[in-house]
Amino acid sequence: MPDESFAPGGLVYLDAQQLTPEDIDVTADDRVLVVGSSTIGATTDLAVARLARNVPVAPAYTW
């Protein structure tokens, strides 16, 4: 079942910086790390994002 302590519906989109995620890890203090590509226009860069805990915003989705 979705983890509501992570985000409403347990779900968050990584749409900032046109991030296409590929892999994930979790830090010792329970923060989610995501690695992928950030593509803006013709430029693609390696990107690492870290999410805050208890993500405050997300649309409601149904599992």
Add this chain to the structure above:
Amino acid sequence: MRPRSRSVLVATLLATNVAASGVTADAIAPTVPYAADPTFGGGDGLVTVDLGGFDGCPPGFDSTQSTRCGIALQSDGRILAVATATGATLDLLVSRFLGDGTPDPSFGAGGSVVVDLGTDEKGPDIAIDSVGRIVVVGQSSAAGTSRSLVVRLLADGSLDPGFGAGGAVFVQVGNDDHGFARTVAIGAGDTITFGGMTAPSGFSFLVARLTSDGALDPTFGTGGIRVDSPQGGETTEATAMRPNGRIVAVGSSYLGSDTAMTFEVGVDGGLFASWGICRYRNVQVAGATTGGTYGVIIDPDGRTVAVGYSSVGLGSGRLFSVRLLPDSTIDPTFGTAGVVHLELGGPDAFSVATGVARGTDGACT
């Protein structure tokens, strides 16, 4: 109170035509800001590495190529990432960041290392051994051949001269034109077990083990390599290691409608006998015409959680997760009959879960 079990997965949401073409493009997610960690990456929760060309994860989910990026956490909180950089050829790009996302000045040049071995190199997975050496696995390809590639770096990012030939090992099975390593696990004695695909005559899964100095381990499989193909078209996409050293692997079968293919390899490279028919567990989802599995973890109770997608045609890829009990049977207490689906973005969207990790809230996160 028993700690709850939790897994976190990451997925890519693609437009139908994009998925069909195998080319990654802009996500079509709603414009909802993700919750950036303000203590990471200068406040926006994101750090990027730009060496001037394509520096990222080679796009697509092409079964014949190694196409992903990887991430690993050091025990001191520093973050390692592996990707591909485009120079005269494709090269491995390994970057290390401090805990706040700042490039680590003690690693390579300004926090990044580019490994160019004279071929096209891609690196989809990364791990850290017991003494802090960095192991990257991937693909080396040139002139119609493709090999599994294993590279080991010292903690400062330099190639480890004590590993293989100058820090690199190439593993090729026959006249392989599609071989690659996609996933790696570090075992006792800093042995390196990697999984991927080989195609000397049809696609086959590949699991191999190297000793800590980079030699193929003669006590594993046949000369260090286990190759098999129960249906004539499989690949290993992700692996996880049990505490006893056995490897649970998941992958994809390209000839049937199976969503998930799982198998377990013993410490000697043999297939674990109790795993289903032919010692594989193929998970078929009712109504699904195709699927794939790209991530796996093992929880503290020995259960396997695999993630990927299942699809009814190209335009309906759903995130997919299945949990298996230690004997490989499907866990009926997980989701609906052991399976969780998540449909995102409407009927024309295609979603693929590409990674999974355990959290930290108790025994399994």
